[in-house]
Amino acid sequence: MDGIHDLGGRQGFGTVGYSPAEPVFHHRWEAVARALLVVVAGAVKASGGEFRHSIERMEPGHYLTSSYYEHWLTAAATLAVEHGLVTHSELEERAGGRFPLSGPVLAPPAVAAGPDVDTPRFGVGDRVRVREWHPPGHTRSPGYVRGKTGTVIRVDGIHSVPDIEAHGAARRREPTYSVRFDAADLWRDGQRGVWIHVDLWDSYLERS
Amino acid sequence: MSAGGHHPAPVSQVERRVAALEALLTERGLVPAGFIEEITRRYEAEIGPMNGAKVVARAWADPQYKQRLLADGTAAIAELGFGGPEGDHMVIVENTPGIHNVIVCTLCSCYPWPVLGLPPAWYKDPPYRARMVREPRTLLAEMGCPLPPETEIRVWDSSAEVRYLVLPERPPGTEGMSEAELAGLVTRDSMIGVARP
Numbered sequence: 477m478d479g480i481h482d483l484g485g486r487q488g489f490g491t492v493g494y495s496p497a498e499p500v501f502h503h504r505w506e507a508v509a510r511a512l513l514v515v516v517a518g519a520v521k522a523s524g525g526e527f528r529h530s531i532e533r534m535e536p537g538h539y540l541t542s543s544y545y546e547h548w549l550t551a552a553a554t555l556a557v558e559h560g561l562v563t564h565s566e567l568e569e570r571a572g573g574r575f576p577l578s579g580p581v582l583a584p585p586a587v588a589a590g591p592d593v594d595t596p597r598f599g600v601g602d603r604v605r606v607r608e609w610h611p612p613g614h615t616r617s618p619g620y621v622r623g624k625t626g627t628v629i630r631v632d633g634i635h636s637v638p639d640i641e642a643h644g645a646a647r648r649r650e651p652t653y654s655v656r657f658d659a660a661d662l663w664r665d666g667q668r669g670v671w672i673h674v675d676l677w678d679s680y681l682e683r684s
Numbered sequence: 685m686s687a688g689g690h691h692p693a694p695v696s697q698v699e700r701r702v703a704a705l706e707a708l709l710t711e712r713g714l715v716p717a718g719f720i721e722e723i724t725r726r727y728e729a730e731i732g733p734m735n736g737a738k739v740v741a742r743a744w745a746d747p748q749y750k751q752r753l754l755a756d757g758t759a760a761i762a763e764l765g766f767g768g769p770e771g772d773h774m775v776i777v778e779n780t781p782g783i784h785n786v787i788v789c790t791l792c793s794c795y796p797w798p799v800l801g802l803p804p805a806w807y808k809d810p811p812y813r814a815r816m817v818r819e820p821r822t823l824l825a826e827m828g829c830p831l832p833p834e835t836e837i838r839v840w841d842s843s844a845e846v847r848y849l850v851l852p853e854r855p856p857g858t859e860g861m862s863e864a865e866l867a868g869l870v871t872r873d874s875m876i877g878v879a880r881p
Contacts, residue, residue, distance in 0.1 A: 481791055481792060482790070482791060483790050483791075483810050483813040483814040484790030484791075484813065484814065484817045484818070484841065485790075485814060485817055485818040486810070486814040487814070487818070489810050489811035489814045489815060490811060491811065491826065492806050492809070492811045492812045492815070492823065492826070492827060493805070493806050493809060493811070494806045494827050494828075494878075495804070495806070496871065496872075496873055496879070498804045498805060498806075500727055500728045500732070500801060500802055501724065501728070502805070503699075505696075505698060505699045505702040505703075507720065507723075507724040507727075508702050508706055508720055508724075509702050510723075510724075510727075510802075511715075511719060511720040511723045511724060512702070512705055512706060512709060512715075512720075514723060515709055515714055515715050515719070516709070516714075519714050528791075528792055531792065540810060542698075543805065544793055544805065544808035544809070546698055549698065549701060549702055549705065552705060553701070553705050556705065556708075556709070561708075561709065561712065561714065562705070562708045562709070562712075566708055567701070567704050567705060567708065568704075570703075570704030570707055570708060571697075571700045571701045571703075571704035572700055573697065573700065574697075575701050575704065616791060616843050616844060617843075618790050618791055618841065618843055620790070620817065620818075630775070632773065632844070632845065632846055633773075635844065635845045652844040652845060652846075654775075654840075654846070659818075659820075662817075662818075663818055665818075665819075666818075667819060667820065667821045667822070667837075668833070669833070669834070669835070669836045669837060670820055670821065670836075670837045670839065671836070671837070671838050671839065672817050672839045672841065673838065673839065673840045673841060674841045674843050675841070675842065675843045675844035675845070675846055676843065676844065677844065
């Protein structure tokens, strides 16, 4: 989905709230939220894709105004409700107020994944273009490289396609590639001497 | 918390939500006793940038190890006893006099846990994720890491299964240092690529 999480290149954000020394957890609730996500993901056997997508479905205003551990909390609660571990009304009753969850899944369940792709279609040095697509569900193809052309610089073995694993029990594994883009090809105001590398699954790419 | 404690900080909305989910999952028997404390302790005390610092220091001190590290990051890191979730496919990117590497995850918060621990808040927040792939030269300078205009910048967006670690340049004047002393120079931020040791 073209969600708020796909932040690469978005403009208007200010200074990075940078601190060289920062505690692992600022508050105890952050540590608890993180642990609860591990509990829920284990209990419902959520794949990495399903977990990430449960954050991506957060309402954009909530996403941008909450810390990352609140994202994890929202993901844990959303997955817990969707898999029937708890109900939304139980959560709100216990919390004594609103407990916002992520929005619904917009993609149909993935049923037929097709066979694994064992052989890389591309090799180091090949020019590839990122497919210009806008799937309704989870994807790891960032918006800022779609339609752009780059060069394969590394082939990384085969991995489960997130777009499929996020939406059911079906799995298909494909090669992933590290693709190098010249910043000047990505941005009208691209900085000189800058290369952006994005790791992409085989089905995200076509030969250029 | 000051002495007295008659006026504890009010419980925030998010704290109430976390407590609600924790209580419900605990009642259903899904949270093993001590689990939250144990996983928290591990990430506060055992899994953090001190591990990555040992990897970098070894690479600075031992050219053969460095060669193995650059050829197969996962295996070379395992030699030092580190590995696990978010560290199964490690690629090490090396800074050289003309090349500076920096890592980011524009889509979420991917980060090499076994060698760097959990990411700092700023790494996961929108400004860093939005800007590092668009204006890295400006952002690095803002964050205290200005680079000469002729230095090539390589940004690595961790969008699939590989997790990256930056191998910083060994600082000059450290020739006589032991590996442990070298590790003391390596900061978390130099292994992300937003600082230099």
